[in-house]
Amino acid sequence: MLQAGVVRALGTMSGTSLDGVDAAVLDTDGQQIFGFGPSDYRAYTAQEQAVLKAHLGCWQTDDCVQASKIVEETHIAVMQLFDVVDIAGFHGQTLAHDPGGRGTHQCGDGTRLAQTLGYPVVWNFRTADVAAGGQGAPLAPFYHFALAKWIKADAAVAFLNLGGVGNITWIDPACDDPTDPGALLAFDTGPANAPMNDLMRNRLGKDYDADGAIAAQGRCDDAIIAAFMAHPYFSMPAPKSLDRDAFKTLTQAVSALSDADALATLVQAVVRSVMAACAQCPRLPQKLFVTGGGRRNKTLMSGLADALPCDVAAVEAVGLDGDMIEAQAFAYLAVRTARGLPISSPQTTGVAHPMTGGRIASAFKSAD
Ligand SMILES: Nc1ncnc2c1ncn2[C@@H]1O[C@H](COP(=O)(O)OP(=O)(O)OP(=O)(O)O)[C@@H](O)[C@H]1O
Numbered sequence: 001m002l003q004a005g006v007v008r009a010l011g012t013m014s015g016t017s018l019d020g021v022d023a024a025v026l027d028t029d030g031q032q033i034f035g036f037g038p039s040d041y042r043a044y045t046a047q048e049q050a051v052l053k054a055h056l057g058c059w060q061t062d063d064c065v066q067a068s069k070i071v072e073e074t075h076i077a078v079m080q081l082f083d084v085v086d087i088a089g090f091h092g093q094t095l096a097h098d099p100g101g102r103g104t105h106q107c108g109d110g111t112r113l114a115q116t117l118g119y120p121v122v123w124n125f126r127t128a129d130v131a132a133g134g135q136g137a138p139l140a141p142f143y144h145f146a147l148a149k150w151i152k153a154d155a156a157v158a159f160l161n162l163g164g165v166g167n168i169t170w171i172d173p174a175c176d177d178p179t180d181p182g183a184l185l186a187f188d189t190g191p192a193n194a195p196m197n198d199l200m201r202n203r204l205g206k207d208y209d210a211d212g213a214i215a216a217q218g219r220c221d222d223a224i225i226a227a228f229m230a231h232p233y234f235s236m237p238a239p240k241s242l243d244r245d246a247f248k249t250l251t252q253a254v255s256a257l258s259d260a261d262a263l264a265t266l267v268q269a270v271v272r273s274v275m276a277a278c279a280q281c282p283r284l285p286q287k288l289f290v291t292g293g294g295r296r297n298k299t300l301m302s303g304l305a306d307a308l309p310c311d312v313a314a315v316e317a318v319g320l321d322g323d324m325i326e327a328q329a330f331a332y333l334a335v336r337t338a339r340g341l342p343i344s345s346p347q348t349t350g351v352a353h354p355m356t357g358g359r360i361a362s363a364f365k366s367a368d
């Protein structure tokens, strides 16, 4: 049983970029943020990454034993570096996501983590929402709402996460609770780093286009962008969510271009999808705070700043750590789950009512 009041929660995230495990400590009561603790990161080796990639699209636990083992062991290794943890949130690795069809699948067993680490671990965050008719994603938005309060935002703001996939949360900080109908609107914007990373890996054997340096040399192919923006996803009303590889046609379309032109085109695809996302927000945010590894891509950041009619800045501008927001989010959601508070709502996943979610794995093996 979690003690009352503010607790020390450790959150972990292994995102769709497949780059590694982020882990971060948050002091919270499940509603307010009281402070940030230490954080750490464990990169996947090229071999581990290849195994995870080979299991993308896998739905059955029995078919992804090797991937689950990698996810569990890397998480345990990084989580063991932290002391004084009251509870942890373990997202796992999304291998497949099809909320309107087969569901959503994050691999990794939270019970193994809890029993090894000796504290309760909340996991399986997305399944209940999908079972109730929601998208199961994005789930960071309630944490983004708490962050808007933490930075004392006094006008509408948005957080844009640029991971493998992009997602945005628009927030009205005048509201008191994230489940208030007008408090926020959140959804996946489109592909972000995943297509660029895949291109870098396949063509140049590198993880990513550091700082967007190669993209900066290229020219965007406008016909490819026009075809990309005609995808029905962009006119679908929010909330909505995406699987990592939902835009395979974009990857195929740039395959005949030079490295620089292909990357410049993929950067522009992100910029245009974020423009479309801003147009779907209830009103223009005064500021757009960018989090996730994509904020380090200078070509992408200057593309966003040029294209959007609002201020664009990395979250570091307001004293936050853009590498750790998602890990902190799962620390926050773990405490909400332990306290019986909702973690999703009609405005975040499209589920009919605010929903609790997540399973709590106890540190102790059950007697049977
Ligand atoms: N210096 C850099 N220049 C360009 N891109 C970068 C740089 N550093 C990181 N990135 C990009 O950010 C990615 C990692 O981002 P992040 O950690 O936010 O992804 P993630 O945790 O998988 O996210 P999500 O769960 O949101 O998909 C890298 O794979 C790379 O594409």
Ligand SMILES: CC(=O)N[C@H]1[C@@H]2OC[C@@H](O2)[C@@H](O)[C@@H]1O[C@H](C)C(=O)O
Binding pocket: 015, 016, 094, 097, 104, 136, 137, 138, 139, 140, 141, 161, 163, 164, 165, 166, 167, 188, 241, 242, 326
């Ligand atoms: C199914 C899934 O894992 N989705 C991820 C992915 O990565 C970014 C975007 O797509 C977002 O919807 C989500 O992650 C973040 C942490 C979220 O749930 O808010």
